[in-house]
Amino acid sequence: MKGYRRYIALIGLLFVALVLLEYFRPKPVDWSQTFSREDKIPYGTYALYELLPDLFPGQPVQLVREPAYNVLQDSTLNGNYVFITKYFEADSLDTNLLLDFVQRGNQVFIAADEFSTYLRDTLHFSTVYLNTTNPDSTDFSFTSQSDRQVYTFPPNSYMRVLRVEEQHDHEALGRNKAGQLTFMRVPFGEGYFYINTVPLAFSNYQLLTLNQSGYAATALSHLPVQPVIWDDYQNLGREEDQSVFRVLMQHEPLTWAYYLSLIGLVLFLLFKSKRTQRIIPVMEPPRNTTLDFVKAIGSLYFNHGSHKNIAEKKIAYFLEHLRLHYHLATHTLDEELRERVKVKSGADAALVDQIFGLIQSIHQSSALSDQTLLMLNTYLEDFYSQTSIRPKANV
Template identity: 70%
Template sequence: MKGYRSYIALIVVLFGALVLLEYLRPKPVDWTHSYSRVDKIPFGTYALYELMPGIFPGKPVQEVREPIYNLLQSDKINGNYVFINSYFEADSVDTNALLDFVDRGNQVFIAAEGFSVFLADTLQFETEDLGSTSPDSTSIYFTSQPKRKVYTYPKNIEPTYLLANKKAGHVVLGRNRAGYINFIKVPFGKGWFYINTAPLAFTNYQLITLKQSEYAATALSHLPVQPVYWDEYQKVGRVEDQSVFRVLMRHEPLTWAYYVALASMILFLLFKSKRTQRVIPVIEPPRNTTLDFVKAISSLYFNNGDHKNIAEKKIAYFMEHLRLHHHITTNTWNEELQEKIVAKTGADEALIANIFNLVNSIWQSNSIGAQTLIMLNNYLEDFYRQTAIKPKAHA
């Protein structure tokens, strides 16, 4: 177990560093069209939900986290039912419950880009895509306002418009500057449906960034001052459906299977860590390559007798020595490099000058004699002795 402590500590440190980096990293803007009242992202509806008590003074605003049918089973539920979604989804059962709710004299407000077939067919309206994000298609106004103030909502979607049916009693409440209808109210029994195709106009971006909260407040003010039921079910589902283990915890056999698997994994890690011995690495002694280098040079000299070739090898080794041991770049062979070698190594200035002169002479010659090679070797050996690290004297 002791052998794993260093690895465990390393993993913990790395995980902590990752968490810290993730915490300090600037959060990117989330442009998801959530329309949820708890989201403060641009296309959430947190700001509008906070304004609801002011739009309906003295009346409760209740969040709904269950299907339409479940809420409206009781006839005691009365008031305004508000939906703001990307798409309004309702099957035949939910649609019938909603129609009965409005028939009793209540109101339903729906702002969405698309609507279920059951509702659209019953209320006899259709939606069409404009296929354009021009200013006219995203600039909207209320037909009931005499001055017709224009409001502009974000242009990151293809806007839709409504095909109203006057024979069905549809009342036009809003249009865009292109002349297309985007807001109507539809009578049903004793109540009204309010249909709007610009849900982005009710988001935080519209109310806070564009500072046009007046549009959302005016649209909702068409509803009477009654209790409000704010739908969140179509956005985030039920409250109990948020746990990733909801299926396991809902059924007792699956719950026990999960706990047994978790306990088995813990036991396996504990016993495995005690019984497994860390592999002992084989450490080979450092190999001395100096003798190999000497043999290679000696063999080259013995076989070919090419003094210049050997001299160039010694010069290359000298430059490598400067780079590795003194951290001196040898890309350019000039007076500046000569001065840098003297300053960094502390070698005799005359010795360095002799080395530079001799090296330049060798490079310019087609061939050199044995005496020149010996002279170069002596100069370099003197340099290595002068620049060798001396052990500290003990007091």
């Protein structure tokens, strides 16, 4: 018992040391593009969310964790609906209520890499993926600014630009240095949609590390000073979806502790079961005597010199094989049957001719030699191997 206590104490000390090591070691930078207002990592939007009262003075900011369809059930809701996300996902129901919301004179601001098909089709635009290291693709400015201040993104960023269908009154608000559209306003009813393909411009990294908060402030300044509805559903889902396991997986130390606990439990069960489980008697499986029976019958025929009988049985089994697998009528062994076997089985034509020729010779003979029986068996085995359809048992 004392030996067990030593091992348990040692395992406990190692576990505590590992947890402390994981807790105090320098944490690597998390570059996940969450765009959540809760995250202070480089690509969260905590800083921008805190600046909203300054950008929209005197206006309330409502945080929502529900689909747009649920939020906009209240038809009296007015203001600016803001989405900052990587993938803007909206089904037909969400899109229809957003369209009604804008049509009543409100604004929807969406900054994303990709947009739902329903929204793109309705507003007549698409996005183009730029896989380029051209610095002109990562320098941005606003067309509405007289001085055209340039905002620079980190190099080697993978960007998207907007492509607008012709003959539509979309207003360009921002472009990259290469002249490609990245920010536009789309009128719909009494209000506007603001579409932006640079969501990273609204992240903590852009606002704090690169000290370029002017881009986000200028982009949002196109919206009127009205109440703000800030969507975090696209980034985090419903609030009630948060589970214990999801929280554990979001923090690396908790994740390690969870996995180590599981491993320790499994090891305990394994070693404990080894000690307490009684010996299970070895049960011999029932012996399959079918093969022995077949060998005995074959030896009987062979020892009595019944080569003709054995050959007839192998031929009958071969014809049954043709009927079962290739659905051929075998009552007449003529040239037509021979050609059908060649086509349907895919076997070598010469081999099929040899088999049928040997079958006819056997039918006409009254007795067989060992060599003829062996030749028949070889031809049939070659046929089964070439067609990849072997019989379950050979007599």
